[in-house]
Amino acid sequence: MKKIIVFGASGDTGHYFIKYFLDHYNGDEYEVIASGTRHTDYFTSLGVRYIPVDITDKSAFEALPQDDVYGIVDLAGVMPARMKGYDPYKYIDVNITGNLNILEYCRRTHADRILFAQSFGDIKNYSEEDPILTVKMPRNFSFTSDHTVYVMSKNFAVDLIENYHQMYGLKRFIFRLPTIYLYSPIDYYYVDGVKHKIGYRALIDKAITGDPIQVWGDPSRKKDMVYVKDFCQMLYKALFVDLDVGYYNVGTGIGTSLLNQVKGMVDVFSGEKKSEISFAPDKPNAPQYIMDITPAINDLGYKPEYDYISMLKDFKKEMELEREGV
Numbered sequence: 001m002k003k004i005i006v007f008g009a010s011g012d013t014g015h016y017f018i019k020y021f022l023d024h025y026n027g028d029e030y031e032v033i034a035s036g037t038r039h040t041d042y043f044t045s046l047g048v049r050y051i052p053v054d055i056t057d058k059s060a061f062e063a064l065p066q067d068d069v070y071g072i073v074d075l076a077g078v079m080p081a082r083m084k085g086y087d088p089y090k091y092i093d094v095n096i097t098g099n100l101n102i103l104e105y106c107r108r109t110h111a112d113r114i115l116f117a118q119s120f121g122d123i124k125n126y127s128e129e130d131p132i133l134t135v136k137m138p139r140n141f142s143f144t145s146d147h148t149v150y151v152m153s154k155n156f157a158v159d160l161i162e163n164y165h166q167m168y169g170l171k172r173f174i175f176r177l178p179t180i181y182l183y184s185p186i187d188y189y190y191v192d193g194v195k196h197k198i199g200y201r202a203l204i205d206k207a208i209t210g211d212p213i214q215v216w217g218d219p220s221r222k223k224d225m226v227y228v229k230d231f232c233q234m235l236y237k238a239l240f241v242d243l244d245v246g247y248y249n250v251g252t253g254i255g256t257s258l259l260n261q262v263k264g265m266v267d268v269f270s271g272e273k274k275s276e277i278s279f280a281p282d283k284p285n286a287p288q289y290i291m292d293i294t295p296a297i298n299d300l301g302y303k304p305e306y307d308y309i310s311m312l313k314d315f316k317k318e319m320e321l322e323r324e325g326v
Helices: 012-024 042-046 058-063 088-109 124-128 148-168 199-209 228-240 258-269 294-300 308-323
Strands: 002-007 030-036 050-052 069-074 113-119 171-177 188-191 194-197 213-216 222-224 245-249 255-257 277-280
Touching: 002 012, 012 030, 012 042, 012 228, 042 050, 058 088, 069 088, 069 228, 088 113, 088 148, 113 148, 113 228, 148 171, 171 228, 194 199, 199 213, 199 258, 213 258, 222 258, 228 245, 228 294, 245 294, 255 258, 258 277, 258 308
Parallel strands: 002 030, 002 069, 030 050, 069 113, 113 171, 171 245, 213 277
Antiparallel strands: 188 194, 222 255
């Protein structure tokens, strides 16, 4: 049986993808294997092999299958949102050295393809002039933030993958990710190494309790609200597409204004007591961007299944299932 190894499977997007694969693959030609660094029994309950691997340790890859490796889904990495304090060495160790070890594993096992999750931090600066971000935009990012080394490490990993594609024929599919919306019991992240509540989780909490919600800045600014299950759809289709390369923006191609984001949260999450919405135009603006998904539509037959409201409804369902211990 051919093996599909998912690195970073114990992370938020990783475990969603494992579940998506199991829900959509009905054949017996491929086996999906989860790999990560966290201790978890989640995959055992799904009937999926889980092999802990520290990707910065070359010898750790000996625990993985060495034959019949078909595809690698590389979701492993260190990111600023999960970094307490600031340690740029971790970006080099994990995002560069670790991913080089993954590529060497691909080469040794003659894997057919690798799917890699890149940050959209390399192009998001364009969005203030024009919110529509395309795949072919040249890199344009700040060299003066806590995200700089992170973005550079992801860019270099993409270049390493291109090297292995051209030298060894490894098929490569790159996915440029903005914020991927999903339910997780972890509702905080780090900004400049300092812990903060995730913005949209704070708004959802206010909607649940019916507390007032203040809309900051320009309420008409739009953002591409892509759900994790649509990202999983992209990955799944890229595993089996008859192509050698692909470079894709992850998104819906549709922008939802900040005001409509808040209204949707109130409609979906509020009970009898509805949150009152007020405006604070003097406060900072929210980010704006819309991901051009044309290449994914053309190459993969990708079609987003979740609009903004259906995303929120599914998010609420996932939240309730987790609270019920399902």
